Amino acid sequence: MEKAKITPGQLFILIFLFELGSALLIPLGLSAKKDAWLAILLGMGGGLCLFLIYQALYNYYPDxxxxxxxxxxxxxxxxxxxxxxxxxxxxxxxARVLRDFGEMLVTFAYDETPLFIINALLLFCIVYTVHKGIEVLARTGELLFVLLYFLAVIGFVLVVVSGLIELNNLQPVLEEGIGPVIKTVVTETWYIPFGEVVVFTMIFPYLNRPKHVKAAGLTGIALSGLNIVITMAVNISVLSYELVSRSQFPLLNTIQAIEVAEFLERLDVFFMIALITGGFFKIGLYFYAALIGTADLFKVNGLSRLIYPLGLVVLFSSMTIASSYSEHIQEGTQFVPLYMHLPFQVIIPALLLLIAVIKNRKKQRL
Incomplete structure (x- = not known):
């Protein structure tokens, strides 16, 4: 571990930015159709429960x-x-999240630039920040949190003022019953993005006030979750479920539809900045967790020895995990949740906590 400390407020901001990350970029919960927003809301509830498991493990091994x-x-x-x-x-x-944002930038802004170059430039900025340590990453989050939330509020106000919202597109609620919603929660929205907070188990030991980890974490998940729910509801109400289901990046399509007084339009550039900010922190925190974990597991002194080799692994993996963006999305919705997220976010932490509880009870009896 590096010799660094972060505050509960910084932990809250990192969780908030991390959770928004790619969740604002890609369409979530569309298996529930018009009730996608409800599937995300229930997934948030499951994510809060998972966080309590991670926090309980941290309480047993805080240092x-x-x-x-x-x-x-x-x-x-x-x-x-x-x-x-x-x-x-x-x-x-x-690598998957890096591919998401690289594809978005190529699609909307740099259509003649190779995906590899986009990914390399984005990852270079992340590697530079991570090289400075968790404290610098947390302070950067404090600065960009204000910008991100300001753009989010402005975007919501402009969508409302533009008269784009059609609440009829969200109705009827639970048209096909609760079954599809529960299935979507169990197969998707429980894990993405809420279960992904498992990465913060690598960050908890840096907290300067361990007693506040629970409040900071639950608040960060709840606030970011509500923002994602509102975003998905707005996307469906503006574009309709049919268009959202066919869109690669529905939020950007929603923002592109804004037009106020035939003057204020084409605001997607500003909101690409907000999306990239979330992606920056999501990739950065995953990368940092892998970096310090590798150093700890293999007893490597000095993170600088690992940062560039691991950066190259992420970069080349982002290019080779799928031959096309459609294949990338298909893999992310069908294979990753059940075969990667479920064991690493739910099953293994729950089993570890169960064993830890049993072991600590035995110690107390002795």
Whole structure:
């Protein structure tokens, strides 16, 4: 671990920015059709429960990283294997999110620029910031949080003023019953983005006031979740479910539809800045978690030795995980949630907590 500390307020901001990340970029919960916003809301509830599991593990092992306490809980061999698998998971998801934002920039702004160049430039900025440490990343979040929220409020006001919202597009609620909504929660919105907060188990030990981790985390998840719910509801009410389901990036299409007094329009550039800000922190935190976890697991002194090799792994992985964006999205909705998010976000942490509880009870009896 680097010698650094962050405040509960900075943890809240990092969680908020991380959760928004790619959740604002890609369409979430569309398996529930018009009730996608409800599936996201219920997914947020599940995410809050998962956070309590992560926080409980942190309470048992407040001063060490998960890559270390996994070995204490399950034994060295199995613990090291689990820790290594988590590092692969963090790097893989970082590469996926990088691909998401690279594709968005190529589609909307740099159609003649190779995707590799876009990804490389974005990752270079992230690697530079991560190289400075978690404190610099947290302070950067404090500065950009204000900008992001200002743009979000302005965007919502302009959508309302433009008269684009058609509440009929959200009706009828639960047209096909609660079944499709629950299925969407279990297969998608529970994990993306709310379960992804598992990455913060690598950040908790840097908190200068450990008692505030619960309040900061739950508040960050709840506030970001409500923002995502509102965003999806606005997207469907403006574009209709049919258009949202066919759109690669529905929020940008919604922003492009803004026109006030035949003067204020084409505001998508400003909101691309907001989206990239969220993506910056999501990729950065996944990358930082993989970086410090690798250093801890393999006992490497100095993060600078690892940062560029791991950066290259993320960059080239982002290019090779899928041959096209449609294949990338299909993999992210069908394979990743059940075969990666479910075990790493839900099953393994729950089992680790169960074993930790049993072990600590035995110690207390002795």
């Amino acid at each position: 060490i990283l998960p890559t270390t306490y996994m070995q204490e809980i399950t034994g060295k061999v199995l613990g090291k294997l689990l820790a290594f698998l988590y590092l692969i998971y963090f790097l893989y998801i970082a």
